[in-house]
Amino acid sequence: MSTDLTTLVLPDGELVTEPPVLAEYRLNPYTQETAAEGQPIAVVFATSVADVQTTLQFATTHHIPVVTQGARTSIANGAAGLDGSILLNLSRLNHIVALQPENQTAVVEAGVLNGDLDQAARKVGYFYAPDPGSKPISTIGGNIATNAGGMASLKYGTTRENVLGLKVVLADGRLLELGGATFKNNASYDLTDLFIGSEGTLGVVVEATVRLRPIPFGDTVTGLATFADVHALTHAVQVLQASGVNPSMLEVLNRVSIEALDEYEGIDLGGRGEQALLIFQLDVAVAGALDLVDDLLRKAGAQTIDVTSDPARTATIIKIRQDIFAAGAQYGRLIVEDIAVPLGQLAIVADRAEAIAAKHGQRLLLLGHAGDGNLHPDIILESKDGALPAEMQAYIDELLPFVISVGGTVSAEHGIGTIKKKWVPQQLSPAVQTLQQQIKAVFDPTGILNPGRKF
Ligand SMILES: Cc1cc2nc3c(=O)[nH]c(=O)nc-3n(C[C@H](O)[C@H](O)[C@H](O)COP(=O)(O)OP(=O)(O)OC[C@H]3O[C@@H](n4cnc5c(N)ncnc54)[C@H](O)[C@@H]3O)c2cc1C
Structure with missing residues (x-):
C-alpha cells in the first residue's frame, strides 16, 4: 500500500518525489564498493528544525524508514536510499548560527560544510580542526x-573531541538539547557522545556547538621524508610520536600511492624510486623542534628529508595528500578500507596488508593517518560495474580478521554503513551487540532511523 505523502506538510522545506531527483539522491556516489541502493519514495529538503520534526513524526506514524543525509559523501554507503524510505536531506539547513570567539566555540546548523565553518572561523583568528579529506564538501552533521x-586528528582529535553540544530530533519528533558550550561537562550520562558516530540510527542532528581552536602562534613546518619501505616509516612514526614534539600530521603513502599521485597530479614525488613517503607537520614548531625531528628521522632511516614553512608549498603538499582518493579512482573503483590498530601493531599490520594483497594479486594503495594507527589499505577494481571479484573479496576476508585479531577495528573514521556491517559481529561480543540494539530501541523504538545500517 503506497503512503499518501500529501499529508506530509512541511512548514518550510521542500518535499520532492520526481523520479530523476529520487534517482540522484538515493545514491552515495563516492561509495565505490558494490552496495544495494533501495528505491526511496521522497526527498525532504529540510530548511528548519520544524521540517525535521514534522518529517519524523510523519514517518513514525506511517512506519516509513528515514535515511538522513548530509552531503552524501559517505564511502560506507551510509546515506544511500532504502526501499520505501524518505531521504531527509539536511544540506539546506546550512547556517552558521554564531561564531563565539569569547567561548572558542561556534554554533552551526547540521548542513553547514566543514570547509565553510573553517573559513568563517579563520576570519576571527580561529580554525575548525577536524579535517576529513572531504572537508570542502561534507557537512558538519555528517561528520x-x-x-x-x-x-589533524593526531593532535586535535576526531570530530568527537571537537563537539560540545548537540540539538537532536528523535524519531518521534522530540527535540533534545544535549551538552552545551563548556569544555567539561559531567552532568549525567554523556548522550552527546552517544550521538557522535551513530550514523543516523538514533536521531537526527540539527545543530551543533563545536569547539574552535586559536590559529597557532609561530612557524608551521611541513615536511616530506622518504623511507626504504612502509615498515621503516612506521618505526619513524613511533619515534616522532614519542619525542614530545607533538606533530599535527603524520601521513603515510606507499609506492603505489606515490605513483598514483604522480600520474594524477602530473608531479614527480616518486621519480627516484621512492618506496614510502611520510608527510609530517608541526603546526607549532618551537625552537629546536625541527633539528630534533631531522635527527630522529635520519636515525630512523629516512633517506631524504625536505622541509618547508612556505604557505604555498605547504598547501600544495596538503592538497597532494587530499587528492589520493581521486588519484586512486583514476584507475577504476577505489575499494577503501579503513582500519585502525594499536600503534605498536602498525608495522606488523602494514607488512601483512602488503603480503595479503600480493598473495591475492591486488595492487595496494597503502596510505593513511599513520600517527593515529589508522591505515587505508585500499585496492583498485578496474571495472566500473559489478560485484567484487573473488580475489578482491579474498583480500578483504583475510585482512580484516587479522586486523581484529591484533586488537584493531574495521572502521576507524568512515563509519560502518552497509559496507562494513558484516564485520561488526566479529569485532564486538554478543553481549555488547545486544546492548547496542537495546540502546537503539530506546531512542528509535519503531526502528525507522537508517534501519539495517551500523549493526
Ligand atoms: C574524497 C573523500 C575523502 C574523504 N576523506 C575522509 C577522511 O579523511 N576522514 C573521514 O572520516 N571521512 C572521509 N570521507 C568520508 C565522508 O566524507 C565522511 O564520512 C563525512 O563525515 C560524511 O559527511 P556527509 O555530510 O557527506 O554525510 P553523508 O554521507 O550524507 O552521511 C553519512 C552518515 O551520516 C548520517 N547523517 C548525515 N547527516 C546526519 C545528521 N545531520 N544527523 C544524523 N545523521 C546524519 C547518514 O545517515 C549516514 O549514515 C571522505 C569522503 C570522500 C568522498
Missing part, C-alpha cells in the same frame, strides 16, 4: 554522525 577524522 558528527560518522565521527569523521582526518590528518
